[in-house]
Amino acid sequence: MTRKHSLDKFSDEEKQKLADMQEQFKAAQKEEPANLREHLQAFNDGVIAIIITIIVLEIQPAINEVHYQGFLSDIAVFLITFFIVADFWYDLHLSFSYYIFRPTKTVAIMDFLLLADLSLFPVMTKWIMAETSTFAVVNFGVVFLIAKVVEILTQYFGAKETVKDSQIMRIVMNKSFVIRSVFDLVINIILIIMSLYIPRVAMILYLVIPVISFIFPNRIRLTNKD
Structure with missing residues (x-):
């Protein structure tokens, strides 16, 4: 009652302006996820x-x-890290292209x-x-492992929100996605353990992960409800 009475103090023109502002605000709220996706x-x-520039x-x-x-x-180490970081960029590109349409x-x-x-x-x-030591390669592996875990969570929450908004699609956590995610995490853990004994070999083997990921990208598939 108080709010309705307070609006009576405004002229019809002012009420129209207020209504227009409310519509603009609602439109901005609706477009915000799309804008966020573009900015991300x-x-x-x-x-x-x-990151890649700093590494080189x-x-x-x-x-x-x-x-x-x-x-x-040093060039060999750079190339290994380059392809690892580039692979993360490629995975993000695929995620935002295929199913992260309305990021929260x-x-x-x-x-x-x-x-x-x-x-x-x-x-x-x-x-x-500076030194291809056990401690250095192990820490490299831990950073890599954390990145993989966060990447999987980003893909999951991004696809989940797309399904929630559309009400037309659903997530199919297909076997290939689950198996591939587990495979990536297990390989990372194995390489961290390997780093404790043969750090140089483990560092070289880190190149295998982005190569496999680039050839066989891991992403959540969305299908229509039947």
Whole structure:
């Protein structure tokens, strides 16, 4: 009653302006997920590009022939990390292209956590370039493992929200997605354990994961209800 009475103080023109503002606000709320999706994609591209740029700057040039072997070793470590980070970018690209259409705050938080974890790769790479020790490679593996876990959560919550909004599609947690997710996590754990004994070999084998992921991308499939 009080609110209705207070509106009587406004003129018809002012009431119309207020109604128009309310409609604009509702329209903005409706479009916000789509805008968030677009900005998250742009943010992902920018952050990952910076991460890769920082990593390549860690390569030390060979001052003379004595340092050339170390120079080649740094390039090898860079390439391994490059393909790992690039693979995460590719997975994010597929996720936002196929089923993350209306990301929520939860999806945004997961995405930020993934980018924060990926931002540690330049430090881990620099550490391994300085010394390919057990401790360095193990920490590299832990950062990689956390990124994989967060990536899977981002895919899950993103697809879940798409299904919830559309009411037409449903998530099919198909066997290939589950098996592939478990496979990635198990491989990461095995490589971390391997790093305790043969860190150099484990570091090289880390290249296998992005290669498999690029050839056989892991994503949630959405199908129509029958």
